[in-house]
Amino acid sequence: MFGSEVDLLVLLFVVGLVAAAIDAIAGGGGLMTVPALLLTGLGPVETLATNKFQGSFGSVTSSVVFWRRGLVEPRIALPMGVLSAAGAMLGALSVGMISRAALETAIPVMLIAIAVYFLFARRMTDADSRARMGMGLVTATLVPAIGFYDGIFGPGTGTFFMLAFVTLLGFGVLRATVHTKVANAGSNLGSLAVFWAMGAIDFKLGLVMAAGAFTGAQLGSRLAMRFGADLIRPLLVVICCALAIKLLADPKNPIRRMMGGEAVPSQLATSQQ
Numbered sequence: 001m002f003g004s005e006v007d008l009l010v011l012l013f014v015v016g017l018v019a020a021a022i023d024a025i026a027g028g029g030g031l032m033t034v035p036a037l038l039l040t041g042l043g044p045v046e047t048l049a050t051n052k053f054q055g056s057f058g059s060v061t062s063s064v065v066f067w068r069r070g071l072v073e074p075r076i077a078l079p080m081g082v083l084s085a086a087g088a089m090l091g092a093l094s095v096g097m098i099s100r101a102a103l104e105t106a107i108p109v110m111l112i113a114i115a116v117y118f119l120f121a122r123r124m125t126d127a128d129s130r131a132r133m134g135m136g137l138v139t140a141t142l143v144p145a146i147g148f149y150d151g152i153f154g155p156g157t158g159t160f161f162m163l164a165f166v167t168l169l170g171f172g173v174l175r176a177t178v179h180t181k182v183a184n185a186g187s188n189l190g191s192l193a194v195f196w197a198m199g200a201i202d203f204k205l206g207l208v209m210a211a212g213a214f215t216g217a218q219l220g221s222r223l224a225m226r227f228g229a230d231l232i233r234p235l236l237v238v239i240c241c242a243l244a245i246k247l248l249a250d251p252k253n254p255i256r257r258m259m260g261g262e263a264v265p266s267q268l269a270t271s272q273q
Contacts, residue, residue, distance in 0.1 A: 012209045013209065016058075019031075021216035021219045021223070023058055023158065024219075027180070028240075028243055031239075033051050033054065046200050049198065061218060063181045066182075066221060066225075071174070083147065085147065087146070087147030087151065087190070088148065088151035090148055091148035108253070115241050117167075118163075119237050126174045132170065142168070150191060151194070155243050162180050174229065
């Protein structure tokens with residue numbers, strides 16, 4: 001499939017870089033990284049594990065860039081990161097215990113609804129607004145719940161964090177993006193710990209993609225800080241729609257089956273944030 005091993009590694013580096021840049025701004029980098037890893041011949045579990053490994057470099061790098069610019073609020077971010085990691089570890093350990101069919105049916109519909117919300121919401125700026133729920137309640141309930149979802153399935157995790165922070169906590173778009181990356185870094189690291197213990201990570205491929213992710217995350221973070229809501233909002237809408245289309249493109253998706261789509265096995269229906 002590839003001219004040489006060098007060609008493959010270069011491709012993975014580039015994919016890791018571009019995906020991390022997109023992920024730092026609006027999430028959805030797994031749309032690119034998961035298919036790229038599947039093309040290398042890795043199995044589904046190894047693909048997810050290696051994707052978590054390289055993705056952790058991107059989310060942690062973005063968080064560090066935002067932290068150095070003074071945009072991360074430790075009092076808010078640290079509890080979110082810890083509880084998100086705990087939820088993701090529990091989710092990764094619970095794979096197989098929750099019906100994937102239910103998730104595959106619900107998630108595309110939710111993503112499309114979120115895209116419509118962000119597209120037409122009147123207040124979508126970098127300025128904060130009135131919170132509808134207390135910080136402690138969101139951190140103690142929704143953050144670990146979304147982390148759990150990331151550990152057990154994954155697509156749209158960053159989008160769900162964004163929605164919670166914007167609509168419930170009243171964060172402006174940039175502030176929500178910053179704390180989404182910290183929470184997502186926590187969920188990535190939490191589920192990564194489980195996959196690492198399983199011995200499912202391909203470190204050679206993962207390190208090559210991680211090098212690209214490290215570079216791309218810095219680029220994406222700086223673009224997010226420079227353009228704020230003017231860039232994040234439209235890209236978020238596009239990413240939501242792309243994730244929904246990707247999930248619905250799987251012939252095994254229950255919605256496709258209900259619409260008369262051909263039921264044939266798919267390699268993997270999961271992507272990362």
